[in-house]
Amino acid sequence: MKSAFLVPFFGDLPAYFSFWAKSCETNHENFHWFVYNDRTASAYSLNEAVTMIPYQFDEMIADFKKMLSLKISGYRLRNVCDYRIMFYFLRRDREPLDDFDFIGYTDMDMIYGRLSDFLPSDMSRYAMISADDGKPCGPFTLISRSAVQSLSGFDKLKLIIQNQVHVSFNEAEDLMNFVSGGNPVFCHTDPLQPARTPGFNFRKTFSVWDKGRVKVWDNRGNEKEGGFYHFSRYKNKHGFRVKADALDREQWAVYRYGITDIRSKWMSYLLKLSLVI
Numbered sequence: 001m002k003s004a005f006l007v008p009f010f011g012d013l014p015a016y017f018s019f020w021a022k023s024c025e026t027n028h029e030n031f032h033w034f035v036y037n038d039r040t041a042s043a044y045s046l047n048e049a050v051t052m053i054p055y056q057f058d059e060m061i062a063d064f065k066k067m068l069s070l071k072i073s074g075y076r077l078r079n080v081c082d083y084r085i086m087f088y089f090l091r092r093d094r095e096p097l098d099d100f101d102f103i104g105y106t107d108m109d110m111i112y113g114r115l116s117d118f119l120p121s122d123m124s125r126y127a128m129i130s131a132d133d134g135k136p137c138g139p140f141t142l143i144s145r146s147a148v149q150s151l152s153g154f155d156k157l158k159l160i161i162q163n164q165v166h167v168s169f170n171e172a173e174d175l176m177n178f179v180s181g182g183n184p185v186f187c188h189t190d191p192l193q194p195a196r197t198p199g200f201n202f203r204k205t206f207s208v209w210d211k212g213r214v215k216v217w218d219n220r221g222n223e224k225e226g227g228f229y230h231f232s233r234y235k236n237k238h239g240f241r242v243k244a245d246a247l248d249r250e251q252w253a254v255y256r257y258g259i260t261d262i263r264s265k266w267m268s269y270l271l272k273l274s275l276v277i
Helices: 017-025 057-068 079-089 145-153 157-163 174-181 246-250 265-271
Strands: 003-009 032-037 048-056 104-106 109-114 128-130 140-144 186-187 205-210 211-218 223-226 229-231 251-255 258-261
Touching: 003 079, 017 032, 017 048, 017 109, 032 079, 032 229, 057 079, 079 104, 079 145, 079 157, 079 265, 104 145, 128 174, 140 145, 145 174, 157 174, 186 246, 211 229, 251 265
Parallel strands: 003 032, 003 104, 032 048, 128 186
Antiparallel strands: 104 140, 109 229, 128 140, 205 211, 205 251, 211 223, 251 258
């Protein structure tokens, strides 16, 4: 099964973007990420899994009006989380989206492991696959292409998109219920999102990317490999630093103080120490 993630991101790409993109690359045989960015001058392939596409916020607003008769007012970046649900209709004639079996949305403040190892083997029977229990997941949700096409008739979603208030509908059960149309869904933290699985303390975790695999540890002694690690709790904290030279290593870690290589025993000690301080 082939899946495409549509990722609008307006503004300067974050310091951790290169690590995100590298973790995408391991999954290029089954997944592709289209990143829509207003600071990108021209379309290009960043790697085998990531395509960068120039896209202005005003251009997106015009596309919503032209293609879906939806009026968006103002420059509200938080609402992009809901806009992206409908990006398939804005971009299907410009990217080969109909070549994919699933269309999804995801975040950038995360690193991926080998995703196919943690998805159901019978993906085709599901209308939605997500990494949250019983609902869509903002960091990782896939919707079958036939179910995505039905979203053009979802009046509640249209109202949400035109609303000036951010309501995080991309994680709403109503969205899952509409998309499913009575068909089965696979919405589970385990095994895709280890840090959120039962027994884990998601507030005290770190993760190691190792040649394309991602493993997560917490302060309770839990250790688990999974599909991805979402570090949204840490990215904006004072002291979060990204060491760019770690990108060329076969192993690097994401923890409360940033992204770093783990060549030394001292660094391994600091990772564990970060779980208790």
